[in-house]
Amino acid sequence: MVQGTDRARYTVLPLLSLTGILVLWEICGRMGFLNPLFFPVPSRIIASGISMLLDGEMQENLSVTLFRVFAGFLLGTIPGILLGLFMGASERTRLLLDPVVAALYPIPKLAIFPLLMIIFGIGETSRIAAVAIGCFFLVLINSMAGVRNISRVYFEVAENYGASQWQLLTRIILPASLPLIFTGIRLALGTSLIVVVGVEFVSANYGIGAMIWNSWETFEIEKLYVGIFLCALLGLLFTVVLKKAEERITPWFGHQVFPDQE
Amino acid sequence: MKLECRNICKLYGEGTTASRALDTISFETGEGEFLSVIGPSGCGKSTLLKIIAGLLPPTEGTVTYTGDNPGTPLNSMVFQEHGVFPWMNVIDNVAFGLEMRHVPRKERYAQSMEFLKKVGLASYATRNPHELSVGMRQRIAIARAFVNNPAILLMDEPFGSLDAQTRLILQDELLNIWSEHRKTVIFVTHDIDEAILLGDRVMVMSGSPGKIQEIIDIDFQRPRDLRIESTREFIDIRIRIWNILRAEVGRSIGGDNHGAGN
Structure with missing residues (x-):
């Protein structure tokens, strides 16, 4: 209490x-x-932020970035969870696909962005695809680990009490791997911010990344800081919301979810 | 419902490096009998139970269930610990077996509630297991097995991790529920007093490979309680079992002064 x-x-x-x-x-x-040329005081940054809020510049950039983050996040996370669960549960699939995942996962997602622009054209699709790919592997790897960490005794109970394959998936595998799925989601949201800003640096007119980049080119140093502050705020917000969701959905976490196996 | 085991052998590994976990285990249980199985750790008693449960295939030998089976499961197992799912509340854990058999929610809750009352957890029905003590969690596991209404109950050291006082209380509760439902029970333990107090017979095993040394009839009248433990008869049986086990235990912990060869 x-x-x-x-x-x-x-x-x-x-x-x-x-x-x-x-x-x-x-x-x-x-x-x-502090040299105000490089380090303007917070009050001036906030004032600049407020004026951007009043003329709508901030909302415009923020909404574009948030759309890219959430669209990419959903498109990457949902297949990532499904494939991760599947690879965790099926040894054959895991043996088959693990090398591919291991080879693709460490590539910085920004490195493949030019390729994505060639494939999808210079537009929203390639930007969202970059975010999605960044989320996909993180969630996949953690979901897979989530399944593989499930204590064997839970599978034995399920088998002994006659669970079907479907019941095994929905009542045991999915809930038992939720804590690590959440870890994947948290990492994926953080990564999606990194990727979206990087992508907006090079190929967008709007968005927080584009806003930061434009401020650097026109040397509007306070605006640049507003962009950085927005990133920090978003990151903080994601963390807090996810933590609350986690406490609600997996309240048992930390209470022998993965008991030591004998 | 009766159970018959014929010449059960279990080998782990293959070829010359194979280790023999169980060696020609043969026994049968009577109708509604409470059979205690005791032996030093590593004697294969848990392995035997898993073979009886159908969770492990025997290398040789057969397990036969005979008698009327009115559509209820053959066996339900109470696992050592950690067998209770942390992501389900208490009543869903108890109702797990019924849920797997697609018993409608209302009915399975009603049946589960009945057994929750018997183990004194009725007011905890909607709590989560991590809020409960280890003893309470083992009560959930016991209720889950009983409500599943199996022909034979298999219990794998269910009280092994409890403190002495809680253990006494749960032994008492188990005897009460059992006397009401008279199921055939195979109860694995490493506690001599517990084996005698609960069992109609005590099967004493020795280790590496696991073998039956002796099956001892326990003739105390039921209902039994702690008081029988101070009778001459009880102490005689206890010494008899200890004499069989002592050689075994000495061998497994090493040293010169415990073994049968001295």
């Missing part, structure tokens, strides 16, 4: 470090320790 003081501790302390850094930054800037 979370006590009042506990709740305060869990929400106040993390916020304290963040605001502390911003306040320190502001003070150092105002006292002239």
Whole structure:
């Protein structure tokens, strides 16, 4: 049970470090320790962000980026989970496909972006495909590990109590591998931010990446920081939302999900 | 329902490096009999139970179930520990076997509730197993096996990881439920007192390879409780079993002063 003081501790302390850094930054800037050409103070960055919010520039870029992230995330994650579960459960499939996955996974997803532009043309499709591929392998590898880490005793119980293949999948394999599937999803969301910004640097007119790149070219340093702040905020938001979802969906995690096998 | 095992052998590995886990195990159970199986660790008693359950194939020999089987499962197993699914709440765990046989939800919950009451967990029906103690979790496993209404119950050291007091209480509860339903039970344990207290007969095994040394009739009247443990008769049986086991245990822990050869 979370006590009042506990709740305060869990929400106040993390916020304290963040605001502390911003306040320190502001003070150092105002006292002239930081060159405003490179390190404008947070208050000016926030002011710049607000004016971008008011003229709609921020929403425009943010919505484009979010669309790419979520479209790519869904397109990559869903097949990644399915294939990962399948490879985890079927040794034959795993032996067949594991080398392919092992060879493709370490390629930086930005490295294949030019290829994607050749295949899909310069447009939304190639950008979303890059994000999707980035998510796909992370989720696949973690889902597969999730299945392979399931304690053997759960399979024995299922077999002893007469589970069919379908029941085995839906009642044992899927829920038991959820904690690692979540790990994959968390990594995939982080990666999708990296990939989308990289892709927008080189091939987009709108989006947070494009906004950062344009600010560098026109040397609007505060705008550039707004872009970085937005990335940080998005990352933070993803983490918090996922953590909440995880606590709801897999409340048992950390309580002998993967007990030591004898 | 009766069970007959004929000349069961189990080898692990192949050729000259194969190790023999079980050697010509033959026995049968009576109708509604409670058979305790005791032996040093590594004597193959869990392997024997898995062969009886159909989870492992024997290298040689046969397991035969004889008697009327009115459409209920042949056997249900209570596993050592960790056999309770952390992603299902208490009542879904208990109802697992019924769910696998497509018993409608309302009916399987009603039946499960009945057994949850018997093990004193009725008010925990919608809780998650990780919120419960180890003893409570083993009660779930026992209720799950009983509600499945198998012809024969197989129990693999179900109380092995419990503290002494909890163990006494669960032994008592088990005897109560058993006397009500009179199923044939094969109960594997490494605790001599537990084997005598619960069993109609005690099958004493020795290790490497696993063999039956002796099957001892236990003639105490039922209902039994802890009080029989202080009788002369009980102590005699206990010494008799210990004399068989001592040589075995000495051999498996090494040293010169315990073995039968001295």
